[in-house]
Every structure is written in structure tokens, then in C-alpha cells.
Amino acid sequence: MNQALGKVVTAVMIDENDDYYFVQPERNGQTYRLKKTEAPQVLHIGGSVRGFVYENADHQLQMTCEHIPNIQVDHYDFGTVVNVRRDLGVFVNIGLPNKDIVVSLDDLPTLKHLWPQPGDRLLMALQVDDHDRIWGKLADDEIFRTLAAKPNRSLINKNVKATVYRLKMAGTLVLTEDYHLGFIHPSERDQEPRLGQVVKARVIGLSSHGGLNLSLKPRAYQAINDDAEQILALLTHSQTHQLALTDKSSPAEIKAVLGISKGQFKRAVGHLLKARLVNQVNGKLILLKDPNHD
Numbered sequence: 001m002n003q004a005l006g007k008v009v010t011a012v013m014i015d016e017n018d019d020y021y022f023v024q025p026e027r028n029g030q031t032y033r034l035k036k037t038e039a040p041q042v043l044h045i046g047g048s049v050r051g052f053v054y055e056n057a058d059h060q061l062q063m064t065c066e067h068i069p070n071i072q073v074d075h076y077d078f079g080t081v082v083n084v085r086r087d088l089g090v091f092v093n094i095g096l097p098n099k100d101i102v103v104s105l106d107d108l109p110t111l112k113h114l115w116p117q118p119g120d121r122l123l124m125a126l127q128v129d130d131h132d133r134i135w136g137k138l139a140d141d142e143i144f145r146t147l148a149a150k151p152n153r154s155l156i157n158k159n160v161k162a163t164v165y166r167l168k169m170a171g172t173l174v175l176t177e178d179y180h181l182g183f184i185h186p187s188e189r190d191q192e193p194r195l196g197q198v199v200k201a202r203v204i205g206l207s208s209h210g211g212l213n214l215s216l217k218p219r220a221y222q223a224i225n226d227d228a229e230q231i232l233a234l235l236t237h238s239q240t241h242q243l244a245l246t247d248k249s250s251p252a253e254i255k256a257v258l259g260i261s262k263g264q265f266k267r268a269v270g271h272l273l274k275a276r277l278v279n280q281v282n283g284k285l286i287l288l289k290d291p292n293h294d
Helices: 141-147 226-237 251-258 262-274
Strands: 008-016 020-025 032-035 048-055 061-064 077-085 089-093 101-104 121-128 134-138 159-168 171-176 181-184 198-206 212-215 278-281 284-287
Touching: 020 048, 032 048, 089 121, 101 121, 121 159, 141 171, 159 212, 181 198, 226 251, 226 262, 226 278, 226 284, 251 262, 262 278
Parallel strands: 032 061, 101 134, 181 212
Antiparallel strands: 008 020, 008 048, 020 032, 048 061, 077 089, 077 121, 089 101, 121 134, 159 171, 159 198, 171 181, 198 212, 278 284
16 A cells, blocks of 8 residues: 555655656655646755645646645545535545545445535545545544533523534534534424534533534524514514503504504414513513523
8 A cells, every 4th residue: 555645745856857757755666746836946866855645636646745735644624525426425625736535425424415515514534545545534523522622601592603523313413613512403403414514503502521502493583473573673672671462452452553463463472472582461561581682
């Protein structure tokens, strides 16, 4: 197996033509082509140069000194998915101009609709098989735990962006932009997100394992209908934060104030009561908290 592939190595120049230097890593019999426009200096026979070596899309061994990726053998970073082949896996851009790296279908979810799509992100390193093919190696749970920062309670109810890194029966594991581990229970999502998908979530608590419990569902007041929005607006802008209407009010009273039917009003108030944004006391609807400051 070619031990140099997927790594930054030092090599010696052994030959050249008009466009390329040909270099060989120390104690490695393989020859790599290095574009002269990429060399850090003019090379002569026996001169040394340091760069990243790989096999390009045309199956040529190549060194680059200009496009050295952060993702290497045993070096993890995020790469962006650029293509999907159902019979092979997903192709990830790691920064090379003429080579994308494949993450094998064997390392992807069984359900293909949960595979990463172009634009999704995967934390990965490189690995080289016995046939000198370079593959993407997804980070395991230990790598994510090593990266993770400890969250604090000030994050509760904050909005966060997070990248999905593991799909489990128990729920979805994610890493936030601030490198906090997060967990999304199936009850806190309408559909299961893809591996590598970037999601917008809300922090609903801290887990006993030192991570965040997250929800993909909107806040209760964000899920309410237009009628409830109208009632909330009236309550919010009222000096007393009260409205002389309840579900016991007559249809005519409700129609005169809100312009909606009693049935619409009762449904809207039901949403607001469930969200604990209002209460009904002594014939009045009372705002319990400002939905814009929860």
C-alpha cells in the first residue's frame, strides 16, 4: 500500500518537462507530478519540496503545494457534498481542484432518502485501501466528543444551527456551529433530517450527557394561526395586556372586536392557552408573557 497518499510529505525532484516537475517522496518509489505553477520555488534535480500527494480524477499520482486540504489521513475537517451516486456513495469536495473524495455507500444510511445531498456537510478524514484508493472516513462518536464544548444553561431557548452527524433509532445527533453536541428526539421533529444536513433548531434543555436537547419544531406562538396572531397583537399593544373577551363572549361581541366568528375565536384562544401565552380570568383574556421575549 502507498503509505504517502492522502498526506503532506517531503519529496525530491527527479525530472521535469515544460509543465511539471516529477518528484518522489523519501523512501517511496512512487513518482508524482507537480505543476510548475504550484511549486513554491524553482526546483532542480535533487531539490526538495513539501506538499500533499493524491491520485487525481485521471488516476495520475499528483502533488499539490497550493491546494493542501485540511482533510487528510488522520486529519478531520468538514467537507461539502457535491454529488451523489446511488451505486457508489457521495462525493465530497475537500479543496482539491481535480479530485473529489467518495464516502462509500457502506458508511451511509440504509435508507437512501437520508443520504447527504449536495451542499450538506460531513466531518471526515481520508483513508487509503489496499488498492491505493482514497476514501472519505466519517468521524466517529469519539471524534465528536473530543471536539465538543461544554454548554451552559444560558443557551436554553436560543436558536442554533447544527450539522447532523449520526442517525439513530432513538433520535438525531448533531454538532452546533459552536461545537456543542445536540440531540433531537423523534417527537421534536416532523421528519427525520438527512446525514450531513444543516438544520435550524431551538435549545429546549441540557442533557445529562453534557449536550443540548434540541427541537426542530417551531415555538408554540410561531405555530399558531392568523386569528391567534391577531389576538396576540391586540393583547401585546394594549396598555393593560387584557381583552374583554373570552370563549363565553357572544358571537356578536367577538365579531365586533375581531371580525371573526366565535368558532374561529375559540380555536385561536385554544392555541394560545395551550402555548401558555394567555389565560382567561373574570371575563377577560390576559396576556401571560410577550411571545417575542420568551
